[in-house]
Amino acid sequence: MRKGEQTRERIIQQSAALFNTHGYAGVSLNEIIQSTGIQKGGIYRHFSNKDEIALEAYDFAVSVVRSKFNAALAEKKSAYERLISFFEVYSNVVDNPPFTGGCPMLNTAVENDDGHPLLLEKAKRTLDSMKQTVKDILRQGMENGEFRTDADPDSLSTFLIASLEGSIMLSKLDGNNQHIRDTAEHVSKYLKLFLLKQ
Template sequence: MKKGEITRKHIIAKAAELFNQKGYSSSSMSDITELTGIKKGGIYRHFASKDEIALEAYSYAGSVVGGKIKDAVNQQETAFGKLLAYLHVYENVVEAPPFIGGCPLLNIATESDDGHPILREKAQLGLEGTLHNMKAIISQGVQSGEFKADLDIDALATFTLSVMEGGVMMSKLEGDNRHIRMNIESFSAYLKGVCLR
C-alpha cells in the first residue's frame, strides 16, 4: 500500500471515531488535524472538504460494525439466533461498543435528520441495507418453517431494528447496558411467539 493511501485510511479511521463520538457538527477540521497528527494542508491533499471526510468516515464505521454483525450472524444456525445476534453485538454498548461512540447508523441518523441532506442520504442507505439483511433472515425463517407462514416480514424487520436502536440509545444515554439487555430478553420472548419450533 502506498504512503498516500495509508495516510488517507488513517484520516478516515480517526475521523470516524471523532464523528461517532462527538458528532459531525461539533467536530472541526482542527479536531481532525489534532487527532490524526496531520496538518490541514495534508488533510486537504486527500479530501476536498469536511463533508467528503464525513461520508468516507461513516462508510468506514459502518463497515466495521457491519463486519462484526456479519460474524455474529454467521455463528448462528437459526433465523431466531441470527436476528438476536444483531442485538447481542450491542449488549455491552456502554463499555465495549462494536465501534467507539456507539452505533454509527443511529448517530448519523439522529444528527443529520433535517440539517445535513448528504449525511441523511448516507444514513438512509444504511437503514435500507440493514432492513434488507434482516428481511432476508426473516424470509429464510419463514421458508424453512421456523417462523409462522403469515408473519409480516417487513414489520418484523422494522421492529427488530427499532428494538436494537432504542436499546442502544437508552443505554448510551443512561450509561447502563440494562436497556439493551432488557430489550434482548423481551425480543427473545417475542420471537419465541412467532416460532413454530
C-alpha cells in the same frame, strides 16, 4: 498499500471515531488535525473539505459495524439465533461498542434529521440495507419451517430494528447496558411466542 493511501486511511479511520462520538457539527478540522497528527496541507492533499472526510468516515464506521454483524450472523445456525445476534453485537454498547461512539446510523440519523442531507441519505441507505438483511433472515426462517408463514417480514423488520436502535439509545443515554439486555430478552420472548412454530 502506498504511504499516501495509508495516510488517507488514517484520516478516515480517526475522523470516523471523532464524528461518531461528537457528531459532524461537533468536529472541527483542527480536531481532525490534532487526532491524526497530519497538518492541514496533508489533509487537503487527500480531501477537498470536511464534508468529504465525514462521508467517507461514515462509510468506514458502518463497514466496521457490518463486519461485526456478519461475524455474529455466521456463528448462528437458526434464523431465530441470527435475529438475536444483532442485540448481542451491541450487548456492551456502553463500555465496548462495535464502533467508538455507538451506532453510526443512529448517531448520524439523530444529528442530521434536519441537518446534513448527504449524511442523512447515507444513514437512510444503511437502514434500508439493515432492513433487507433482517427481512432475508425472516424469510429464510419461514422457508425452512422455523417461523410461521403468516408473519409480515416488513413490519417485523421495523419492529426488530426499532427495538435494537431504541435500546442502544437508552443504554448510551443512561450509561447502562441493562436497557439493551432487557430489550433483547423481551424480543426473544416475543419471537418465541409469536414467530417460532410450536
